Amino acid sequence: MAAAGIYTIGGSFWEFGEPDWENTRYFMMFGVAEDHDSNPIKMGLGKLKTKGQAKFVSVNPVRTGYSAIADEWVGIRPGSDGLFVMALIHELLRSGKVDLEFLVRYTNAHWLVRHAPGTAEHGLFVRGDDDQPLAFDRKSGEVVDASRTDIDPAMRGRFTAPVSADNSSGGDAVPAFELLLERYLDSRYSPDTVAPQTGIDAETIRRIAGELAHAAFEQEITLDIPWTDWAGRKHDKMVGRPVSMHAMRGISAHSNGFQTCRAIHILQMLLGSIDCPGGFRYKPPFPRPAPPGPKPAGKADQVSPGKPMAGPPLGFVTAPEDLLVDDDGKALRIDKAYSWDAPIAAHGMMHTVIRNAWAGDPYPIDVLFMFMANMSWNSSMNTTETIDMLTDTDPETGEYKIPKIIYSDAFQSEMVAYADLILPDTTYLERWDCISLLDRPICDADGPADAIRQPVVTPDRDVRPFQEVLIELGVRLGLPAFTKDDGTAKFPGGYPDYLANHERTPGIGPLAGWRGENQDSHGRGAANPNQLERYVENGCFWKDEFTPGQRYYKHANRDYLNHAAEMGWIGSADQIVLQLYSEPMQRFKLAAQGFGAVQPPEHYRDRIAETFDPLPVWYAPFEDSYTDPNAYPIHALTQRPMAIYHSWGSQNTWLRQIHGWNKLYMNRKTAEGHGLTDGDKVRVESPYGSIGAVISLMEGCNTDTVWTWNAIGKKKGAWNLSKDAPESNKGFLLNHLITDLLPPKDGYRFANTDPITGQAAWFDLRVRVIKDDSVELGDGSKSAMPRAPGVEPAKKRSRYGAQFLPEGDWRRKRGGDSS
Amino acid sequence: MHPAYSVIFFTTASGAGYGLLIWLALLAAAGNVVPNPVSGIALFVLALGLITAGLLSSTFHLGHPERAWRAMSQWRSSWLSREGVAAVITYGPALLFALGWIVFESTGGIWLYAGLAAGVMALVTVACTGMIYASLRAIPRWTDATVVPVYLAFALATGGALLVAIYSVFTPVPPHGIWPVVVVIIVAWALKLLYWRRIDNAAPVATAESATGLGHIGKVRLFEAPHTGENYIMREMGYRVARKHAVRLRRIALLVGGAVPVIAFAAAALFIGPITLVAALIGLIGVSIGVLTERWLFFAEAEHASMLYYGASDV
Amino acid sequence: MTSLPQQTGKPQLGLVIDLDICVGCHACAVNCKEWNTGGHSAPLTDEDPYGADPLGVWFNRIHTYEAGQGVEGRTVHFPRSCLHCEEPACVTVCPTGASYKREADGIVLVNADTCIGCKLCSWACPYGAREYDYTDGVMKKCTLCIDRIENQNIPEEQRVPACVSTCPASARHFGDLGDPNSEVSQLVAARDGYDLMPEMGMKPVNKYLPPRPEPASLASVSETAAPSPATEPGGTGSRFLDWVDRTLSR
């Protein structure tokens, strides 16, 4: 999700950007139930619908939550959004409803791409001696530096390309846009072709394309705000194409998510609605170069025992040379991120670690150290086997396959049961925390913000903030980041000390506000020992406002770019060119086709050649090609319940009253087809497992889809709930049915992820649903998980609030000692 | 509605007690009783005993029985309050009536007036009980015109059955003392049948569509209840008895509580002599079973409007 | 005194709930619980909180309905709390006077010190808005957050019900529905706000705003806007792509 955005527009949906709620006239939402931006989205939708001047279309197999209040619900078949979006693109191209000016100014649409099939340069940009991408200028009739502002670039046609830098190839050159025309005007992307695959009839697709075009071009809005573009040209107003889009895990949790998400960004670019009034807007610190510079560290020569790593463990790969693999192409990292399994795994691949550690692939480990992730349950695929792997022993030695597990949790989660050492953490109310710009935006698009949390409750049990534990470990291990030269602690004050005084690069620390000697510089500035006091005085937030002239076109807005560079968000104030055509994808494709120094092992070649495409392609979710669609005809999804946060809402009695157990929701017509009625008990089977569930019928659900609320099902005894709690006796966890590895192909089992980013394909799951009155509901485990040391038996009654009554009020005495 | 046993017992027991009181008043008025301590103690202890037991049991389901006295204060607007007031007032004349009957062995003069007052207050009290239910618009079927008459009729039926049964212990009751009871029993069941007929055919008063106001979009159905668990409203109002079950119970009630007593008492009236007592006792037991079943159904079959928010399609 | 106060012309405080934008997040229900468990009717007891049948007192509950069939239909999130009716049977049936309607502003409350827990008011309320607290043995209900709206110790802007202040979508509004010129009354008028179950005769003060059809501005477009083909098959060299060749400036 984020990767697709960052490689394409240098920003992303998710909580990295937002629709221009104020000005948009047409808002399309793809696959969002809640999002990280959950409250802002609710506020935005409320504003948008109250104003009543915009249309809100929700593309989602299920009509609940946000989709319930959409003006139009498009109940798409899971995994097919790419086709739907490409059909919209097809229609816009067919009708010439494209913002060419936007494309030539802000994207690489006019850049020349070398057409020299069978050479190492084919499909790469044609570059000049200074490595500058080139374009064909129709004024001078010459091939020139594509970034020049005085040219009239050709958007189609064939030109003879200057011989490539390394003389390897000459050949033709075509503008990237021509390749795009070729690709999407093809009838395989016409509404009529994709209708049966997406479950959306062609008429609807055409109409929506028409509405998009109408909103973008007929309802163009202008704000009378002067601004200066990257080339220093002044404009007296800001023109907006008021079409905005947002997408989330409905797109990214499929194995074709990266390309589908890129397709959506391309649709936005064609409509000219990136960071313009009424369009999608970046939140600072975005946009960043697409992609940003830093590469992931971790090559063999970059890691040596006792020494800090040469750079950050996460980064942005742009060519096979950047991969973290050995000479045989085998992964170097335990999660196989940045290997041929997932070359641009910008987030790492946490969900594969337990499997790899258990298998000793790529290498065995001594200790598995985890924090704040319920990895034996809802955040693992294939939960059943994962639990086996956590407890599996080596027959020879009798040792655990994963010798030692250290885990820090604040509650008695399912994972706690498998830890050799538990580090009981405080809750977020009992410690200092920091929500940093270095991590992700918590602001809106009009200015940066960051925040802290301060302790508001003193712990009543033997717990310790995990950050303190980490810092102390750092000192004990003598890590340079945490120790002075004399080996003593660099941050004796612990985490608060670290927050105020740690600097990533000179002048840049976790918190942007109130830096410098005079505590008055923001973004960049010397560490300020009193920084936290300033935050507390300001309600724990720091927020800054952009000047009106900085608020839009941030990717090409000089005032903004200069400001961003000063703040340290971007290295230089150069224009951020949007990548309609993605050269890094082509580099990997070429490698898979046998070009270049670093090439994938044989069994990777097809998959990389097929999926790494410089222009978005659609391929069926991998499950579909492994699993017989006739045997497993139904897609199975989960949705975030708005009232519960993953697994740990259940330790709160109020929230568990709202979602005490989960049902399997099914379209009424589909159910009738299965001879099922409301409340029936069913067996839900995937090729990888089977669970019991109670079904509930609904109208607003795609007919090929069933779904349930995420992470409601619990293990008996977990979260200190009673053995007979509905969570573990009626509810279920869909993860038992989701495989973490795809079936073997040429003897190798790929992870069940997007082949490009390694994003877990949670939603590729296919199942069949069978009526079974005798099926066992619940987690199936006979024995309840033991209560963790120091955990008290739960209360029989909660009288929380009685303590606020006046002394001597009769109600204080009711209900015995229960609160 | 959840059929709470305390409430069922209260309405039936006190109903019978008040019914008996009314019959005694009528006897006194008709002037053809020979009051004596023995029968008097038996009759009044039973009447006032049932009334008191009922009233007490009705306080069991209160969250704060110790505050029950407060329930008298709102007679201006609340039928429950009025019932309380009437019930308490009834004790006065009833005790006088008993005093005359048992101690002074008289039902004439002031004792008669006390008796009549007691009878009237008993009637009023039972009517109030009926009105508590009949006035609840949230339970449309209870607002049926037959509800109060049914309460009165069954009070008299059970009271009458008691009267005959008790008397038979001492002396065989003459036919003209039994036939009225038979008539009342028939009337009571006739009214009940009418009530059942009417609630079965009544047009719904409110629907899921009117409860949510979403009817203009289409048929409304509950997709998700607010909570996955139960709540107080669902427990109290959500009780539903299966149609088949209800029909069976109605038949039993009618047979055991109607047919059997009618035949038994008729027999008692026709063949005066030793069998009267047995017949009367059979009749009494029958009526009691009948009224308990009828009362249980009265609650169990009633649908509360609030259930429209929890999946009911109409009430 | 449970005979109803003379209300006409007096303020009628209540809520207006916009079903067109409620996303069903339950935030209002939870914040209601949070505030009121420490407020006028404290505590809002939870029985068996971590067991098989947790059962708590809540003043605000979020139902979800589906109206109509298939794509034509609509999913509607439906918050439900006391409607502070003008002629509330829950008040008139109360034998103790514990259930009362305030003369000054029409708010319907329960006096926990005089309630005998007979539950009759809950039988009388067609909306299922009464909440019996088994442990306290008294009836409880939405207080319209009297301890916020009249609270001199909190900032002016916070003197609204907890559910209103917390709703991220601003689907909840609070005000005087007795005054036809109040913002809420205007909103109700403009949006065809309606009463729940008027046939019950309780004259609810709270109003609901119905889901709206899509904005007319765009609905009109929908029919007309299927784009006219500028491009026909014939490859990217085709003259139908002339629009691509127009002069461009960077």
Ligand SMILES: Nc1nc2c(c(=O)[nH]1)N[C@H]1C(S)=C(S)[C@@H](COP(=O)(O)OP(=O)(O)OC[C@H]3O[C@@H](n4cnc5c(=O)[nH]c(N)nc54)[C@H](O)[C@@H]3O)O[C@H]1N2
């Ligand atoms: N209340 C709450 N909020 C949360 C969380 C929580 O647990 N609870 N978790 C947080 C986290 S970690 C994350 S990652 C975010 C995730 O936030 P979301 O991205 O909203 O995650 P999901 O709830 O999985 O929603 C996925 C949506 O995509 C739809 N969908 C599934 N497949 C497809 C498809 O093929 N096409 C389309 N168009 N739609 C599809 C599903 O029906 C569902 O509505 O939420 C965050 N916010």
Ligand SMILES: Nc1nc2c(c(=O)[nH]1)N[C@H]1C(S)=C(S)[C@@H](COP(=O)(O)OP(=O)(O)OC[C@H]3O[C@@H](n4cnc5c(=O)[nH]c(N)nc54)[C@H](O)[C@@H]3O)O[C@H]1N2
């Ligand atoms: N089927 C299915 N599976 C999914 C998803 C899905 O959509 N469908 N979504 C996936 C996604 S996007 C994500 S992000 C994962 C999330 O999965 P997890 O990351 O496992 O999310 P949680 O259940 O919130 O687990 C957080 C753990 O941290 C603990 N915790 C809470 N607060 C603290 C604290 O202050 N300190 C410490 N040390 N621990 C704390 C909680 O008790 C809990 O055990 O789930 C993934 N799994």
Ligand code: SF4
């Ligand atoms: S859980 Fe916290 S971060 Fe998430 S929406 Fe609620 S308040 Fe915001």
Ligand code: SF4
């Ligand atoms: S909604 Fe119910 S409880 Fe509230 S005032 Fe109306 S009748 Fe009374």
Ligand code: SF4
């Ligand atoms: S439960 Fe309390 S408030 Fe309700 S009617 Fe009885 S006494 Fe009145």
Ligand code: SF4
């Ligand atoms: S007004 Fe107050 S008590 Fe009533 S529902 Fe809202 S928050 Fe709850």
Ligand code: SF4
């Ligand atoms: S908080 Fe607002 S949006 Fe959420 S359920 Fe309540 S009314 Fe609906």
Ligand SMILES: [Mo]
């Ligand atoms: Mo996530």
